Amino acid sequence: MLGANTMTDQLSWPVGPILLMLASLGLSFTMAQAAPPSETITFELSTPLEPKPNFNWLAPPAKINGVYPARREHGARQVLFEPLFHLNLETGELEPWLGLSIEPDAVQKVWTLKLRDGVVWSDTMPKKPKETAARRYPFTAADVVFTANMILANPNLSAYEASRFRAAVEKAEKIDDLTVRFTLRTPNPRFAIENFGDTAFGSLMIMPTHHWQKQNAETFAFDKPIGTGPYTLKEYTKDKVTYALDPGWWGAKAGFELPGAKPLPDGTIPKVKQPLPAELIWRYTEAAETRGLLPKKDVATLPGEDLKAEPEANVDPPPQPADWLDATRELSAEEAKLAVDAGGGKVVTWDSPDKPVWHTACARQLDINTQAKIVTQYTKPGEAPPDPVENPWSDHRLRKALAALIDRTALGQVYGFTDTTVDPPTTWFAATPSTTMFAAYGSMKPFIGAVKSANLEMSPGANSAAAEPLLADAEYAKNKDGNYAKDGKVLAATIAVIEGTPDAIAADVLKAQLDAAGIETTIDKQSNERYWGWAVPYGRYQMAYGWLSCGSLAEPYTSMKRYAYAPDAQNKDDPTFDNTGRWFVPATYKDAVAAMASLPLRDATGQANPALINKMLEAYKVLNDEMPFIPLVQTPRIIAFNETHWTGWPAPYNPGNAAPNNPDNPAHDWGSIHKILQRLTPSGP
Template sequence: MSFELAVPLEPKPNFNYLTPPSKINGIYPARREHGARQVLFEPLFHLNLETGELEPWLGLFMQPDATQRVWTLKVRDGVTWSDLMPKKPLEPEAKRYPFTADDVVFTSTMILGNVNLSAYEASRFRAAVEKVEKIDELTVRFTLRNPNPRFAIENFGDAAFGSLMIMPKHIWENQDASKFAFEKPIGTGPYTLEEYTKDKVTYALDPGWWGAKAGFDLPGAQPDKGGKLPKVRLPEPTELVWRYTEAPETLDLLPKKDLVAPPGDDPAIEGAANAEQPLQPTDWLDATRELSPKEAKLAIEAGGEGKVVTWDDPEKPGWNTACARQLEINTQPTVVTKYTLPGEAPQTPIENPWSDPRLRKALAALIDRTAVGKAYGYTDELVNPQKTWFAATPSTTMFAAYGSMKPFIQAVEAAKFELAPTADPSAAEALFKDAGYAKEGGRYAKDGKALAATIAVIDGTSDAKGADALETQLEAAGIDITIDEQPNERYWGWTVPYGRYQMAYGWLSCGSLAEPYTSMKRYAYSPQEQNKDDPTFDNTGRWTVPAAYKDALAAMASLSLRDSADASKPNPQLVAKMLEAYKVLDEEMPFIPLVQTPRIIAFNTAHWTGWPTSAKPGNPAHDWGSIHKLLQNLEKVQP
């Protein structure tokens, strides 16, 4: 089975994910995506993005005390690493090293004591944890610096923003962790490293994998007709390959309906007959990198008969990214937007009418989010009526629209704080009027000065297409819009963190996956709290945070996530405080949610079925983290 990498591999093997790789030709090579985090290592838990449940894997449970500051982890008994201990006298065969609390404590202590382990997971863990203690062979206690009900999800949930993988103490304990390449990696997963080359990484199925022997219930699975849950089993693929291909090659490595099988693959076709026609590729891709809507459409059409599938019907929403798109608005009375090189005189700040919340709310009402979403898709103009494939879906709230966030999204909608999928010109008109603006020659103006905005966006991206669609709408509505397309380095290094923009098209509410606090806290930092020399990516529009918002977020910070009476539901106190804070966002509108952007990964069903789809949900992002649950659902196509 073959998975596609979007970026090249490092020339030499390095499986130390706790230290980021150096750029090669301006690109970070694939170290986190090349299969080790996916199938060789295993997480303590899986965050189910449909239910919000933290499902057990290496860990059985992780519980906080009443203060949310002390957490207790219980790891699963019987887990083993893939390597063997020295054989003892009279033993019939050598045993594998056990995975125990010692490994968890060792990895944690190693990270806490070494600031050179600078991967995001390591830095986040150090910032959160004060100390780690072994209670017994299967139990670990974490004492945090501050109460944090999200600690388990943030650090061990195996989701979009990384998960702390436990390393084998018996391999790492005598190494300089910041320099150790771990070129012969050892994990607890069902696959072991077979080969690493500059072009691909190959893993072989481990028939002695502990998980198959344990046969525990597959987390998140649905029971069969008899009410029985499927058990974890040895995955069917005997070999997994992660390989880098140039983007133009991708579609050539997927099935084609007009091509025949290579000689020997189809007993009904003679080899000589095969040789007279174009052949199907023998070097298959089973799972692609992230595709553009056009690439995905072409792949699906070329495959025919369901040979290439994505999350859903291409005319329906795709699986969404974890970061919904939005329009960030600088709320300061004056702003700087013109780029200057070091040593050049900076631009004199210009007046910023968008410091008025009435204008920000009017702008939100003017936006047709459905039309913005259409800009992300591929529109086939050769059919009548025209059809758009893989359009982004309108956001109703600031949150990523996963099932795990559904209770919070529904609460915001029920409170009437949601945003409409289409424009509401009459609501916008009333707000403009209240702010003193009226149409003059088709343009909104006040005191003879036309209302205008400059929107920064990263050039050459799908977001730039969204920004163009926004420009078209707002210009037609009577606002002068300038799109400032910028290189990625300038956007993230000069413009956004320093608030050097009037509006910025991006995704700065990113964070929440199963609770609302993580995204909302990004707007709780007042401008005075920003380090002027090294600012963060939080509240980059320098919104003067109202006390009501700060107070609500402060209360949310330590509230448990689940209802004590029904763990399947969110804590009602958390929901109530979230709505208090969201009311302030609705009134002030420091940013405007826009769309949920699709992340399109194509799967080849010629050899394997059971890939994640909307009908059988699962995380299709094979480059984000582990794919153990994905592999459990795959079945080989029989000849």
């Protein structure tokens, strides 16, 4: 019998004759019906699906036509599975979901996890003789320990979350049905955030023991997946994945307080409830199709054409899409602005296009090779490498001068969309200038604020007055052509960047800034493979435009430790992406970061630990003095939402908003959808 988990792409039977045969036998056959658009939410996938269903998140998929297919983004992580906790990127709080609490011992090595009672999987146990209805399998500590031990025993389970967990954990033990004890290999105050935070860098998803215990974890496709989430798999095709609302979802029955929710007017906290959409769909579309699948206002022009044109008399308005998108993939600033303009008030983003845009966890920066001699000339395998050349940027004074010459606000404009048809030209969705090395989330405010208070932050604009004495101290002066030079040799910089990306466009603007300031600049646009496979990890660049401080979300150590990695510790044959500029790490920096490693993230009052902030500032002062890299801009991530059928999409918290606030992050390919769904309501007729 065809059930809810039917995989239609695997069916090849002629349906018509089967229906006729069933009718002739007096039997009926009901085809699965799609929910109407007003009861459905469709999320856009930017990468294709695998031909056959595979929900084994522990084993990364193989590339198809050079592209990794969507296995992590197609809804399972988002709504079928559930995280133990949610990391709130506004407050830095680790909010409870399947887990109630996770606390370390005094030395941060043994962590005790408490699970929520009453959680069940979506499938049922065999019914016992006296039972009137089958009971669902309970979610317990046994499932957590089973998943942990499966990962610990299987080094070939190479998903990032599995590898990270295996490196951190020595053993996992069940204490009782709702309690698990993790013993780490070394103390780590960030263990819970790193492994269970459910953000850009993933989260350990717990698998049902009763489905996995007899399987080979490396090859098991888990093609009929079971989770604890509010939706179950309805259909998988090569183009889309559909999930149906589970009427027996445990969360609606538990009715616990919605984590991170603002109090209602009566002072109570909203409770978790059954989500309202009957179905959720993740569908792959080509980028060129996206705006055509969003609503269009009542004009005769289509998105991207002259939006000011008036409709001609007796001309029908453009047809609305028959197959809506409710949430898009990541859009460029131009795509987003055109979609908002064409949507007639039905298409929204995190904030209005004139406000700072929501950004990813990986801010853009300029890494600088600090070695006295470097190799940057590309050679193919087997070719003899060229002789190293002198590198003036080994001088920290020049690096600090360079940082002062950059106009970050102007760089941020490059990531936006500038409308040149108006006077003056207006830029929409501009990137925010980075004033520190960190992603500028609310969860990082205590640390960003401390850097600012210590006067260690970057200026949004250029400051040539600060650069000139540094250049003079390094014995550089402008020649007759307006370029800085020393002993007749012009100060030059070559910046590696990945070709065909917004970063490459921004690098061109950076070149113009530095050329105008008197530094002769060349942009070396490289393929993705050359940039990440040949240049960056091996330190074969002079400067690299990228995002190599990525990591910290609610604490400073994760990003800062990347520059505590000594150059001589690099494996020459298999180097890391840490300290790729081969900065000779001063002992003061290394010691401060080492001290940060074992400090609790919060004090007894729940605030950011002052001792952690102080050590962070000690290390940050060294970075500011040495400048092995230069923070540039926050990296925009623009996702558009369609309010034709649903409202309450993520938006920044603003006490003046008339509508309920929804400050959850808008990245629907991360793990925030469980909270987003709790705030969505139908738009009405």
